[in-house]
Amino acid sequence: ARIDYREKYRPQFHFSPRKHWMNDPNGLVFYKGEYHLFYQYYPGGNTWGPMHWGHAKSNDMVKWQHCPIALEPDELGMIFSGSVVVDWHDTSGFFNGGDGLVAIFTHSNEGVQSQSIAYSLDEGQTWTKYENNPVIPNEHIKDFRDPKVFWHDDTQNWIMVLAAGQKVMLYGSTNLKNWTFLSEFGESDGAHGGVWECPDLFSLPVNGDLLNQKWILQVDIGSGAVAGGSGAQYFVGEFDGTTFKNVNEAEKTLWLDFGKDFYATQSFSDIPIEDGRRILLAWMSNWEYANEVPTSPWRSAMTIPREVELRQTANGDLKLHQHPIHELKQLRQEKIKINNRVVNGEMNVLKDQKEEVFELIAEVENLSAEEFGFELRKSSKNKQGTIVGYNLLTNELFIDREKSGDVSFSKQFKGKHVATIEKGLNKVKFHIFVDKSSIELFFQEGEVVLTDLIFPDDDSQELAFYIKGGEVTILNL
Numbered sequence: 001a002r003i004d005y006r007e008k009y010r011p012q013f014h015f016s017p018r019k020h021w022m023n024d025p026n027g028l029v030f031y032k033g034e035y036h037l038f039y040q041y042y043p044g045g046n047t048w049g050p051m052h053w054g055h056a057k058s059n060d061m062v063k064w065q066h067c068p069i070a071l072e073p074d075e076l077g078m079i080f081s082g083s084v085v086v087d088w089h090d091t092s093g094f095f096n097g098g099d100g101l102v103a104i105f106t107h108s109n110e111g112v113q114s115q116s117i118a119y120s121l122d123e124g125q126t127w128t129k130y131e132n133n134p135v136i137p138n139e140h141i142k143d144f145r146d147p148k149v150f151w152h153d154d155t156q157n158w159i160m161v162l163a164a165g166q167k168v169m170l171y172g173s174t175n176l177k178n179w180t181f182l183s184e185f186g187e188s189d190g191a192h193g194g195v196w197e198c199p200d201l202f203s204l205p206v207n208g209d210l211l212n213q214k215w216i217l218q219v220d221i222g223s224g225a226v227a228g229g230s231g232a233q234y235f236v237g238e239f240d241g242t243t244f245k246n247v248n249e250a251e252k253t254l255w256l257d258f259g260k261d262f263y264a265t266q267s268f269s270d271i272p273i274e275d276g277r278r279i280l281l282a283w284m285s286n287w288e289y290a291n292e293v294p295t296s297p298w299r300s301a302m303t304i305p306r307e308v309e310l311r312q313t314a315n316g317d318l319k320l321h322q323h324p325i326h327e328l329k330q331l332r333q334e335k336i337k338i339n340n341r342v343v344n345g346e347m348n349v350l351k352d353q354k355e356e357v358f359e360l361i362a363e364v365e366n367l368s369a370e371e372f373g374f375e376l377r378k379s380s381k382n383k384q385g386t387i388v389g390y391n392l393l394t395n396e397l398f399i400d401r402e403k404s405g406d407v408s409f410s411k412q413f414k415g416k417h418v419a420t421i422e423k424g425l426n427k428v429k430f431h432i433f434v435d436k437s438s439i440e441l442f443f444q445e446g447e448v449v450l451t452d453l454i455f456p457d458d459d460s461q462e463l464a465f466y467i468k469g470g471e472v473t474i475l476n477l
């Protein structure tokens with residue numbers, strides 16, 4: 001059936017369910033040429049309700065095809081977040097010596113949470129729940145959920161990381177059915193503004209050096225994140241198959257995204273070694289207002305998929321950098337180009353043209369100004385617009401959505417989201433993705449990222465470059 005996706009605020013290049021409520025991405029996996037995206041889904045309405053796993057698949061993570069619901073609530077409870085792995089060597093015995101997909105998820109029954117599994121014999125289309133579920137019963141721990149599983153080659157073990165209160169717990173297994181507790185992490189590390197959810201654990205080479213790998217433990221927090229409400233933090237460290245050790249100061253918090261709409265992020269499992277990328281995406285919303293955003297008949301979208309890379313900065317810090325996946329380039333159409341232009345006042349970038357949905361890449365140098373940036377999805381007539389700005393006096397990069405359009409549906413929505421960046425830059429690069437109801441900002445080489453929802457009027461389509469107190473040169477745009 002042809003689906004128009006022309007409703008007000010409907011994302012044009014971000015995954016959204018055709019209708020009804022969605023939250024976390026689940027079970028991200030690449031198998032037999034297809035990327036699978038499962039997600040927390042309530043097919044009975046447009047707010048959070050008894051959780052199912054919705055399903056979509058894609059050849060390129062850009063164009064998605066909707067699939068039937070994968071998992072439905074049962075007598076053990078609702079189906080909360082989790083992951084999917086390819087069981088290549090039939091360690092589970094579900095595949096008669098072949099290979100197949102196994103889902104590991106949380107059953108939530110009146111607040112009591114346990115871990116269960118299901119398998120698919122037809123490449124993810126239909127699923128059978130394991131008859132001896134749960135595989136990890138509740139251990140008298142409130143908030144015991146969101147298992148992410150991966151194969152650890154060195155110890156020939158499946159490793160599960162899951163959220164338990166305000167820490168993570170690690171379990172090991174040889175067959176995905178019997179799990180042994182290994183260790184826990186986080187009681188005294190990182191941010192503790194709220195419950196920990198949706199962890200992930202994977203290794204990455206430092207500056208591309210395959211012989212120097214570090215482990216990333218990413219954990220989201222339900223409230224008290226950098227921009228308020230829910231958000232994503234990560235740790236860099238060592239993992240020996242049993243224990244994760246943080247190599248940074250315990251109190252230091254590293255944020256994956258400084259905007260307000262990046263949550264429950266998960267990375268794809270089983271991307272082939274020849275490809276070598278670690279790709280993640282997140283739910284583009286915030287629990288402070290997710291149930292109130294003004295969209296219908298669906299609620300929520302995912303971020304664009306992003307490749308993560310671990311880089312050691314000049315001062316020795318190890319930091320994740322994020323890059324939009326190259327597959328997105330296929331969506332590019334006509335270009336507007338500006339080169340070597342000195343700007344000392346407001347400039348309308350689009351002239352007579354108007355745009356609602358676009359990608360913007362700009363390098364700016366000779367930074368002798370107090371502040372500059374872009375006004376996106378602007379309407380001079382309605383005094384509407386979202387500011388992506390860089391303040392050289394405070395060294396702050398920000399998205400200001402005070403006047404971005406509809407901000408009335410929740411008191412928590414309005415505002416300005418800020419990342420502090422290093423002093424003394426003389427050349428900066430902005431890479432911005434603007435969709436009907438979102439902005440994703442990648443600064444420099446993805447060193448700092450901000451993701452924010454916006455709900456502008458349809459006809460807010462001007463794009464301006466603004467500057468305060470001086471001049472800069474747009475090297476290219």
Ligand code: FRU
Nearest residue numbers: 024040051080081145197264
């Ligand atoms: C995160 C979360 C998870 C849970 C799911 C329930 O957004 O709260 O911890 O599994 O959503 O829908």
